């Protein structure tokens with residue numbers, strides 16, 4: 001398939017690489033600033049243009065991977081005629097694209113993507129189209145990129161996006177504040193990494209509730225008290241510890 005990407009950030013870059021890997025042709029990379037577009041275009045063998053350039057309407061699909069707030073801002077720059085246009089946002093309605101083409105949809109990669117990543121991780125795609133034919137088209141296209149593809153409308157997508165923030169952004173925040181605690185206490189955060197990876201990998205096959213461990217689930221009050229005394233010097237971390245302990249004890 002011939003695809004044009006609007007955007008040259010994290011998602012645009014990883015999707016561009018994925019398209020190339022699966023023998024799709026990236027025709028153009030269109031971006032507000034030309035330098036990032038040129039970098040990505042060189043990597044995937046496409047033409048780079050900025051918003052003053054002319055989109056090549058030979059593309060079968062335009063994938064818009066710009067910041068959520070920029071989605072509606074960037075589209076009026078182009079006349080995409082009756083072309084299929086999709087966005088990649090988890091929390092933005094499919095219908096923001098309605099004014100720009102009768103054929104539109106969502107191709108949401110449910111993964112944390114960074115252009116610096118060396119390898120492309122497993123990416124589930126959630127697809128939704130303006131009508132059944134577009135949804136089917138996007139579903140087939142997504143299946144050419146990933147074995148994990150699901151149809152999902154706005155309401156469920158935003159719910160799953162909420163869940164994604166909790167499991168990904170919140171756990172990472174816990175790592176960040178724990179790393180800070182370790183730094184202050186002159187402890188090695190590196191020594192915790194095998195534990196972090198083991199805990200995460202367990203849930204591939206078991207429900208997280210079944211493998212919950214630690215003093216809170218054991219209702220080990222003595223150990224909890226010791227930890228809370230240590231955390232007196234870290235009031236915000238102590239509050240987080242207490243809230244999560246309560247959540248584990250009273251699920």
Ligand SMILES: NC(=O)c1ccc[n+]([C@@H]2O[C@H](COP(=O)([O-])OP(=O)(O)OC[C@H]3O[C@@H](n4cnc5c(N)ncnc54)[C@H](OP(=O)(O)O)[C@@H]3O)[C@@H](O)[C@H]2O)c1
Nearest residue numbers: 007008009010011032033065066067068070088089112113
């Ligand atoms: N990153 C993820 O893990 C992830 C995962 C799933 C979905 N998404 C979604 O994918 C979309 C892109 O996210 P991203 O992480 O790739 O963003 P990003 O790395 O921050 O890249 C932002 C892109 O948006 C463009 N942009 C920003 N403000 C603009 C404006 N006012 N007008 C025109 N263009 C503008 C930037 O252009 P310049 O280069 O000119 O600044 C750049 O191409 C978002 O909808 C996001 O919610 C992200």
